[in-house]
Amino acid sequence: MALYSFTIHELQKKIESGEFSSSELTRSVISRIDEVEERVHSYIRLLKEEALTAAELADENIKAGKIRPLTGIPIALKDIVCTKGIPTTCGSRILQNFVPPYDATVVEKLKAAGAVFIGKANMDEFAMGSSTETSAFGPTRNPWDLERIPGGSSGGSATAVAADECIASIGSDTGGSIRQPAALCGVVGLKPTYGRVSRFGLIAFASSLDQIGPFTKDVEDCSIMMNVLAGYDPKDSTSVNAEVPDYRKFLNRDLRGWKIGIPKEYFIDGIDPEVSEALARAMEVVKNCGGECVNITLPHTEYSVAVYYIIAPAEASSNLARYDGVRYGFRTADVRDLTDMYKKSRMQGFGSEVKRRIMIGTYALSAGYYDAYYGKASQVRALIRKDYDDAFQKCDIILTPTTPTPAFRIGEKTEDPLQMYLSDIFTISANLAGIPGLSIPCGFTASGLPIGMQFLAGHFEEGKLLQAASAYEKNAAIEKRRPNL
């Protein structure tokens, strides 16, 4: 078995016992990247030299008995988290040459845990997209079918794990950008509760929705990553000062006495029949774990996409106003005056989807429209949150499909933004309500595409997500298939 194919928890034992070194592991991951990256394009920037140096240091630490949870493990970072001295583009031409002067808090935490950074992963520009096709640096392809999209916006982080171009990765999720690509690429992805993980150093898209989380090969690895990432950070005033449990303790338990809520609004016409069948099988597995499936209702589900496409662009239009070609980022040459410089730099620096969303957000916040759009959307957002508060009175956890269909074809939805937006219909409401969600593989279509399902829990109940996902993973015995690249 190639070294790159192991999980974090397997590697922890093998590296500690000296079966092989971090340098050997890192070289194995690099050789895998050399083999498949040209076809998949998971990365905007590879950090091969830096990774080998970090791996050597990890090996010295191991010899000295200084072993931390991720010592010597190659990890990929979505190119939206700032890395000191390493260019961070956010998938955009406007930040093509931006070199952050500091590390994001999650980067500091991963470094402190011993991680080896192997590269900066590709993404939709400013995390705006569901397919990684809006990246200024070219699309990422789904390793299970290179003609299909990997999902987005954290597409490169998902494919890097699925194609074994790293052991685990970091993504960010504003409306499904971790869970949707995790589902479409057949890996585990967790969006934590808003405030659970520091957003300091995460390039802002929609600040009331953005949250950083991990992509991993299995649930145990997800719990290991969450132990490293979670926690209060004084540098992020929206991070929450609440106790962080040891997430590993939720593994290997059953679900006896648990009620699993099945929301009727998620099982509607338009869902791919193979996705419905996979979910029906998953419900049987959950029952075998001791859980009881109960019907619940989330009545405002059908409004979540409409709410999101006011709130997220409104916040984005404000956040992206900082890209003015003055302090950092792209500036166009040959300008008449200051306003001309702003407009031309932004026109040439931003791609179409980013411009579209800035304009929707600007319109929704403009004089005369604020109440009708932003005000109304913020009210319906409160109703969506109340739906979840009510539902969690009746159940411990909610089970849904992560996406209505498996991965769609490259180019299929690029000319119709609304259709693209609707592909996130099952993931968006968790961000609006601020609750955590986890996507886990639950089978394959007849043509071999991965299918994912989503667990949702109340605020700060990541432990419940991991307990349910771990119990499911053990009992479902989903075939351990890897993409044939």
Added chain:
Amino acid sequence: MKLSASDVEYVAELARLEVAASEKEKFTHQINDILLYIDKLNELDTTGVLPMSSAISVTNAFREDKIVESLGTQKAVANAPDARGEFFRVPKVID
């Protein structure tokens, strides 16, 4: 139509974006589709519903007003497309 091509021009101006002539028609059409879809929210009566602006209940995050190490001017201007010493250079603002 929710908004016309000239509305798109106006919004672009507010957002300090220049929209190429070739993109204007497409943007108008696409943004219209999205706004028409968003009209769905008007099906709901939200009288008396308090708007939600944060995903979790937050209070002001106060901290001690302590002096800590800052970035420093050199690093702060290092990414500027046109820096001169401690300053950002921009085209002339006032005639």
